[in-house]
Amino acid sequence: MILAGGEGKRLHPLTQDRAKPAVPFGGRYRIIDFALSNFINSGFYKIKVLTQYKSESLNSHIARAWHLSPSIGHSIDLVPAQMRIGKDWYRGTADAVYQNMNLIHDEKADIVCVFGGDHVYKMDVRQIVDYHIKKNAQITVSAIPYPVKEANSYGIIEIDKDYNITGFKEKPQHPKPMPHRADMALCSMGNYVFNTDILMKLLAEDQKKDSSHDFGRDLIPAAVKTNTIKAYDFSKNIIPGEDKQSSGYWRDVGEIDSYWLSNMDLVSVTPKLNLYNFEWPIRTFYPPYPPAKFVFADEDTKRIGIATDSMVAEGCIISGGQINRTVLFPGVRINSFSTVEDSVLFERVDVGRYARVRRAIIDKDVRIMPNATIGYDLEKDKKRFTVSEKGVVVIPKGAIVD
Numbered sequence: 001m002i003l004a005g006g007e008g009k010r011l012h013p014l015t016q017d018r019a020k021p022a023v024p025f026g027g028r029y030r031i032i033d034f035a036l037s038n039f040i041n042s043g044f045y046k047i048k049v050l051t052q053y054k055s056e057s058l059n060s061h062i063a064r065a066w067h068l069s070p071s072i073g074h075s076i077d078l079v080p081a082q083m084r085i086g087k088d089w090y091r092g093t094a095d096a097v098y099q100n101m102n103l104i105h106d107e108k109a110d111i112v113c114v115f116g117g118d119h120v121y122k123m124d125v126r127q128i129v130d131y132h133i134k135k136n137a138q139i140t141v142s143a144i145p146y147p148v149k150e151a152n153s154y155g156i157i158e159i160d161k162d163y164n165i166t167g168f169k170e171k172p173q174h175p176k177p178m179p180h181r182a183d184m185a186l187c188s189m190g191n192y193v194f195n196t197d198i199l200m201k202l203l204a205e206d207q208k209k210d211s212s213h214d215f216g217r218d219l220i221p222a223a224v225k226t227n228t229i230k231a232y233d234f235s236k237n238i239i240p241g242e243d244k245q246s247s248g249y250w251r252d253v254g255e256i257d258s259y260w261l262s263n264m265d266l267v268s269v270t271p272k273l274n275l276y277n278f279e280w281p282i283r284t285f286y287p288p289y290p291p292a293k294f295v296f297a298d299e300d301t302k303r304i305g306i307a308t309d310s311m312v313a314e315g316c317i318i319s320g321g322q323i324n325r326t327v328l329f330p331g332v333r334i335n336s337f338s339t340v341e342d343s344v345l346f347e348r349v350d351v352g353r354y355a356r357v358r359r360a361i362i363d364k365d366v367r368i369m370p371n372a373t374i375g376y377d378l379e380k381d382k383k384r385f386t387v388s389e390k391g392v393v394v395i396p397k398g399a400i401v402d
Contacts (some may be wrong), residue, residue: 001047001048001050001097001100001103001104001112001113001114001115002021002032002035002036002039002047002048002049002050002115002116002117003050003093003096003097003114003115003116003117004019004021004022004032004049004050004051004055004058004117004118005019005050005051005052005053005055005081005090005096006019006020006021006053006116006117006118006254007019007020007053007054008020008023008053008118008254010254010255010256011023011253011254011255011256011259012386013363013386013394013396013397014256014259014361014363014394015054016396016397017054017057017397018054018056018057018058019051019052019053019054019055019057019058020053020118020254021035021058021117021118022055022057022058022061023253023259024329024346024347024364025120025253025259025262025263026263026266026273026275026282026311026327027266027311027312027313027327027328027329028284028286028313028329028330029282029284030058030061030284031117031118031119031120031253032049032058032061032062032117032118033065033282033283033284034119034120034121034122034282035115035116035117035119036049036062036066036076036117036283037122037280037281037282037283038115038121038122038123038124038125039113039115039125040068040283041124041280041281042123042124042125042126043126044113044125044126045068045073045074045075046073046074046075046107047075047076047077048077048079048100048103049062049076049077049078049079049117050079050081050090050096050097050100051078051079051080051081052080052081052089052090052096055078055080058078059078061285062076062078063078064285065283065284065285066283079100079103081096081099082099085098085099091212091213092211092212092213092214092215092217092218093114093116093213093214093215093216094202094203094206094213094214094215094218094219095206095207095213097114097199097203098203098204098206098207098213101200101203104196104199104200109196110195110196111129111132111133111193111194111195111196112193112194112196112199113125113129113191113192113193113194114191114192114193114194114199114215115190115191115192116189116190116191118252118253118254119189119190119250119251119252119253120249120250120251120253120262120273121189121234121249121250121251122239122242122249122277122280122282123142123191123234123237123239124237124238124239124240127237127238128140128142128191128193128232128237129193131230131232132193132230132232135230136228137193137195137228137229137230138194138195138198138227138228138229139192139193139194139195139198139199139220139223139227139228139229139230140192140193140229140230140231140232141157141165141168141188141189141191141192141220141229141230141231141232142188142189142190142191142192142193142232142234143157143186143187143188143189143231143232143233143234144186144187144189144233144234144235144248144250145178145181145184145185145186145187145233145235146184146185146186146187147183147184147185148175148177148182148183148184148185151175151185151187152171152172152173152174152175153171154171154187154188154252155168155169155170155171155187155188155190155216156168156169156170156171156172156175156176156185156186156187156188157186157187157188157231158176158186159178159179159186159231160179161179161180163230163231163232163233164228164229164230164231165224165229165230165231166224167221167224168188168216168220168221168224169221170216170217170221186231186233188216188220189234189250190215190216192215192220193232198223198227202219202222202223202227203219205222206218206219206222209222234248234250235248239277239279239280240277240279240280241277241278241279241280242274242277242279242280243274245270245271245272245274246271246272246273246274246277249265249272249273251265251273255388256361256386256388256392256394257388257389257390257392259361260344260359260361260388260390260392263327263344263361264325264342266311266327267309267310267311267325267326267327268309269309286314287314287315287330289313289314289315289330289331290314290315291314291315292312292313292314292315292316292317292318292328293316293317293318294306294307294317294318295317295318295319295320296319296320296336298320302337303320303336303337304320304322305317305318305319305320305321305322305334306318306322306323307322307323307324307326307328308322308323308324308325309324309325310323310324310325310326310327310328311326311327311328312328313328313329313330313332314330315330315331315332316328316330316331316332316333316334317332317333317334318334319333319334319335319336320335320336320337321334321335321336321337321338321339321340321351322334322338322339322340323339323340323341323343324339324340324341324342325341325342326340326341326342326343326344326345327343327344327345328345329345329346329347329349329364330347330348331347331348332345332347332348332349332350332351333349333350333351334351335350335351335352335353335355335370336353337353337354338351338352338353338354338355338356338357339355339356339357339358340356340357340358341357341358341359342358342359342360343357343358343359343360343361343362343375344360344361344362345362346362346363346364346366346397347364347365348364348365349362349364349365349366349367349368350366350367350368351368352367352368352369352370352371352372353370353371354370354371355368355369355370355371355372355373355374356372356373356374356375356376357373357374357375358374358375358376359375359391359392359393360374360375360392360393360394360395361392361393361394361395362374362394362395363394363395363396363397363398363399364397364398365397365398366395366396366397366398366399366400366401367399367400367401368401369400369401369402372401372402374393374395374401375391375393378391378393381393384401385399
C-alpha cells in the first residue's frame with residue numbers, strides 16, 4: 001500500500017494543483033514513480049495507491065504510465081478516500097490504511113508493506129521483506145543512518161545492538177545516536193512492513209485513541225512497548241547494477257530546498273542518484289515528443305545552442321541559448337542569447353531572448369519574456385514569487401514573467 005494523499009504544503013506552489021507524489025521530478029518522472037518502480041522491480045505486483053489531496057494529476061499519470069496485467073493477478077489500483085467507515089476523509093497515514101482494511105482482507109495478505117509515495121530513492125523491497133521474515137519480526141521499519149547534527153528533522157529510531165527498536169521519537173531536538181556510531185542517528189524512511197494480524201490490531205487500537213492517526217507519530221511509538229519491531233538498515237540494501245557513488249541514496253523531497261538539491265544531484269558527472277542504471281529502471285509515462293534539438297552555432301555573435309552538466313528531455317529546443325547544471329522537462333524552449341543555470345524547468349516552459357535564470361524551479365507552461373531575470377535580485381523576486389530559505393525562486397504554473 002502506497003500512501004499518496006499528501007498535501008505537500010512545504011512544496012507550495014508546486015503542489016498548488018497536484019498532490020506531492022505527483023510533483024514532476026528529474027526531467028521526466030513524477031515522485032511516485034520511484035516507489036512504484038521499486039515495487040515492480042522487486043517483483044511485487046499487487047499495489048494499492050491511497051489518494052486524497054488534489055489527486056487528478058496523480059490519477060491521470062498512473063492511468064497513462066502504469067499498466068500491469070490483471071489477467072495474471074497484477075494490478076496497481078487507485079484508492080481514493082471513500083468514507084467507508086465513517087464521515088471523515090483520511091485523518092492521517094494510519095487512518096488511511098484503517099479505512100481500507102477491506103482491501104487487505106480481500107487479498108488475504110500475510111504481510112503488508114506500507115510505503116510513502118513522496119521520497120526519491122531506489123530500494124529492493126524483497127530484501128526488507130526477507131529480513132522481516134528471517135528475524136521473526138512483527139513490524140519492520142526501514143531506516144537510514146544520518147548525521148546526528150542533521151537528524152532532528154526526521155523520526156528517530158532508537159535501537160539496541162541487535163537492531164531491535166527500543167524507542168521512536170518524531171523530530172527530537174537531540175537525536176539519540178546509533179550504538180557504536182556516536183556520529184550517526186537512525187532515521188525512519190516512513191516505510192513499514194507489517195504482519196497483517198498485528199497491523200489490524202494496532203490500527204483498531206489507534207482508532208480508540210485521541211491521536212493524529214499517523215504511523216510515525218502514533219502507531220509505531222505505541223507499538224514499541226508490546227511488539228517485536230526491527231529496524232532495517234537501508235544502507236545495506238543492494239541494487240543490481242548500482243555503484244558505490246549512488247548506492248544508499250534517499251532524500252525526502254518534501255520542501256523546496258531539498259527538492260531542488262535532489263534535482264541538482266542528477267546533473268553531476270557521477271550523480272548521487274543514478275538514473276542510468278538499466279538493471280533497475282525508473283519507469284514512467286513517455287509522451288510523444290520528438291528528440292531534443294540544439295540549434296545555432298554562431299561564434300561571432302555568441303548565438304550558440306548549448307547545454308553543459310544538464311539533463312534535457314525529449315521535445316526540447318535549445319535555440320541559441322545556453323543552460324548549465326539544469327534539468328529540462330519535455331517541450332522546453334531556450335531562445336537565443338538566454339542563459340539558465342542551476343534550475344529545473346517543467347514541461348513547455350518558454351525562455352525568451354536575453355532572459356537570465358538561475359537557481360529557480362519553474363512550473364509548467366510558464367513564459368519568461370525577453371530580457372527578464374529570475375534569481376538575480378531575490379528581494380524583487382520575493383515580491384512576486386515564492387523564494388525558499390536557501391534562495392531558490394519558484395514560479396507557479398502558467399505564469400508570465402517580464
